[in-house]
Amino acid sequence: MIEVTDVTKRYGDVAAVDGVSLSVPSGASLGLVGTNGAGKTTLFRLLVGHETPDSGTVRVAGVDPTGGTHVRERVGYLPEHAGFQPALTGAEVLGYYADMRGVEAADVDTLLSVVGLGDAGDRRVGGYSNGMNRRLGLAVALLGDPDVLLLDEPTAGLDPAGVDAFNRVVERVRDERDVTVVLSTHALGEVEALCDRVAVLDDGTVRAVGTVDEVVRSAGETVTITADYADDAALAAATGAVQSALPEAALTAGETDLELVVSRSSNTEALSALVDTDPESVRVDEPDLETAVREVIAPGGERA
Numbered sequence: 001m002i003e004v005t006d007v008t009k010r011y012g013d014v015a016a017v018d019g020v021s022l023s024v025p026s027g028a029s030l031g032l033v034g035t036n037g038a039g040k041t042t043l044f045r046l047l048v049g050h051e052t053p054d055s056g057t058v059r060v061a062g063v064d065p066t067g068g069t070h071v072r073e074r075v076g077y078l079p080e081h082a083g084f085q086p087a088l089t090g091a092e093v094l095g096y097y098a099d100m101r102g103v104e105a106a107d108v109d110t111l112l113s114v115v116g117l118g119d120a121g122d123r124r125v126g127g128y129s130n131g132m133n134r135r136l137g138l139a140v141a142l143l144g145d146p147d148v149l150l151l152d153e154p155t156a157g158l159d160p161a162g163v164d165a166f167n168r169v170v171e172r173v174r175d176e177r178d179v180t181v182v183l184s185t186h187a188l189g190e191v192e193a194l195c196d197r198v199a200v201l202d203d204g205t206v207r208a209v210g211t212v213d214e215v216v217r218s219a220g221e222t223v224t225i226t227a228d229y230a231d232d233a234a235l236a237a238a239t240g241a242v243q244s245a246l247p248e249a250a251l252t253a254g255e256t257d258l259e260l261v262v263s264r265s266s267n268t269e270a271l272s273a274l275v276d277t278d279p280e281s282v283r284v285d286e287p288d289l290e291t292a293v294r295e296v297i298a299p300g301g302e303r304a
């Protein structure tokens, strides 16, 4: 559905996108994450045909997006800084874009309800909250029932309730319509909740790509298990027992806790050895997406 092959896009000396290859199958949802200036917006602009690559190819639904209106009709795009005429009502804004895209006016009411603005359609957009504005932008992107939905940092700057409301709509749209979603965000929890795949972009380059699980696993093969004990005697007894049960494991004894770093494959064995020592509590820390992203992004972070 989306095929980006060895694409480079330069602005003067800066390679905003530098040899990027990505593939997103039909109906999949990809989270695009990375530092500020990593090239996410440039990649969106290439996907929607607002920019032409200097080299490489972009195909969306099998077509070059710069080649005409056909592919743009199949793609819904919510840009990072979408703004609407404050004097217009939500319904008027949507009606205006529906006219431009040749979409039935009847769909406007349905879409307002889909994005949770069913009761706010006749209110002026100038009085909308940030979250309502973003959901109106999502409704605009959904006009014409696109095959591909491109959302560039749609929840940036929203409060937690606004983020939740927006993401609930994305979740529903993803589940109910046969749409391929690409979403950029700095909130990795959003990727874990909404996306089945993730690409980590840094300095214009893809540093990691795959299913969320694959990228998390690439972060490391170790799991840390921590067990707490009632007193020194219990801790000492447990340390001895675990040392003889798991001679290979890295053990660190704290004041009343024992920390064990083991490979994923010996996770179950280690956990059961620790449970046998009768601890007060046990905690298992596996690497998560945040750990993985931190590991693959080069130190130094943001570029201007």
Ligand SMILES: Nc1ncnc2c1ncn2[C@@H]1O[C@H](COP(=O)(O)OP(=O)(O)OP(=O)(O)O)[C@@H](O)[C@H]1O
Pocket (backbone or CB within 6 Å): 011, 012, 014, 015, 016, 017, 034, 035, 036, 037, 038, 039, 040, 041, 042, 043, 080, 303, 304
């Ligand atoms: N029109 C442009 N002219 C010159 N440089 C640009 C232009 N657009 C982007 N850049 C540069 O290209 C690089 C990538 O920018 P881009 O906006 O794609 O990153 P981003 O990942 O979307 O960042 P952010 O998370 O801050 O939105 C940056 O160094 C940016 O300054």
